[in-house]
Amino acid sequence: MIILITIICSIAGGLGTFMCTEKLKWYPLKSSAILSLVIATPFEICNFNNYLDIPLIFFGASFVGMSSNDIFNKLQITIAALLFGFSHFLLSSNFNFIGGTLGTTACLSCLSIIVLSRYSKEAKANL
Amino acid sequence: MYQKNKINYIPLLTLGIIHLFFLWLIILPLTGRYALLGVIPMLGYKTLPIKFTKFNFLELSTSIISFGLGMCLTIWIIIKLETSTVFAAALIGTLASFIPNNVFGLKPNTIQKITHGKLAIYAGTFAGMTGFQYFTNFSSIIYIAIIGGIIYNFLQNSFTGLGGKLGSIGFGATIIYISIKHFLS
Numbered sequence: 577m578i579i580l581i582t583i584i585c586s587i588a589g590g591l592g593t594f595m596c597t598e599k600l601k602w603y604p605l606k607s608s609a610i611l612s613l614v615i616a617t618p619f620e621i622c623n624f625n626n627y628l629d630i631p632l633i634f635f636g637a638s639f640v641g642m643s644s645n646d647i648f649n650k651l652q653i654t655i656a657a658l659l660f661g662f663s664h665f666l667l668s669s670n671f672n673f674i675g676g677t678l679g680t681t682a683c684l685s686c687l688s689i690i691v692l693s694r695y696s697k698e699a700k701a702n703l
Numbered sequence: 704m705y706q707k708n709k710i711n712y713i714p715l716l717t718l719g720i721i722h723l724f725f726l727w728l729i730i731l732p733l734t735g736r737y738a739l740l741g742v743i744p745m746l747g748y749k750t751l752p753i754k755f756t757k758f759n760f761l762e763l764s765t766s767i768i769s770f771g772l773g774m775c776l777t778i779w780i781i782i783k784l785e786t787s788t789v790f791a792a793a794l795i796g797t798l799a800s801f802i803p804n805n806v807f808g809l810k811p812n813t814i815q816k817i818t819h820g821k822l823a824i825y826a827g828t829f830a831g832m833t834g835f836q837y838f839t840n841f842s843s844i845i846y847i848a849i850i851g852g853i854i855y856n857f858l859q860n861s862f863t864g865l866g867g868k869l870g871s872i873g874f875g876a877t878i879i880y881i882s883i884k885h886f887l888s
Contacts, residue, residue, distance in 0.1 A: 603800060605796060605825055606801075608796065609793050609797040609799070610793075610797050612792075613793040613796075616787065616790040617790070619790075620786055628787075631790070639867040642867075643866035644864025644865075646864055647751075648866075666733070667733060670732055674833055674877055674878060675788075675873050675874065676873030676875070679870005679871055680721070680722065680874045681725075681870075682870060683867025683868060683871045684722065684741065686866045686867055687744035687745065687748070687865070688743070688744040691744055694750060
């Protein structure tokens with residue numbers, strides 16, 4: 577169940593932010609902040625104690641979606657967001673309440689996809 | 704494509720050091736030697752635009768003030784309204800995103816400065832999400848704001864379009880402050 581929630585939230589956060597920037601022509605800052613606020617508000621009003629990770633994962637994945645469409649396409653954003661969700665699942669126990677850990681995880685996920693796509697292109701070219 | 708000279712390595716080193724701190728303090732204790740795999744994404748730096756920002760006192764002051772403002776407002780909302788860190792950061796980010804930056808008559812340079820100010824506020828909110836055990840007094844907030852503003856100033860024209868850059872700045876400011884404090888005590 578936790579893994580399923582992580583997958584859904586990370587894809588929704590990453591792709592949702594990216595689509596808002598691309599389709600609605602919002603600034604990435606606006607897309608990330610507004611979507612995260614919309615998701616976080618119900619958790620402030622109601623007591624969903626078992627699902628407190630949802631806004632956190634969504635917020636972190638929205639940083640992946642803040643990437644430029646000059647560098648990433650939708651598929652790459654989806655994979656980067658999934659990688660973020662997987663990393664968050666593994667590492668969140670050691671985040672120690674230090675600010676920016678979500679963003680750094682998102683940044684490393686995006687960089688991983690850049691490296692992966694670059695070397696897969698080079699490998700294809702060598703075939 | 705991008706002019707490579709000695710000075711362009713400053714933004715590269717800044718982001719690299721922040722990510723190495725992350726690997727060392729967050730990933731290494733959990734994964735052991737597998738944390739070395741975290742160095743691979745850093746190979747992606749060279750595919751992104753890296754430009755050094757010339758020193759400009761006004762720009763640096765704007766970055767520090769904006770970063771500090773984002774941080775202070777986030778902490779204030781968490782304490783006063785007793786909200787979650789995500790809600791506080793998203794609220795400040797949303798409010799900052801509505802600051803108009805393309806008002807008629809403004810010079811493009813001014814518009815760019817406003818945009819950078821808004822982004823520095825958002826980066827500051829991430830530092831504001833830090834647990835209160837790390838903020839021993841108000842001066843710690845000021846030190847983190849200064850470090851964050853300087854890092855933002857170094858990276859503002861580099862790695863554009865890379866998601867998570869602002870979060871890395873927030874993390875860098877906090878972790879550098881904590882490390883210096885730990886080292887000095």
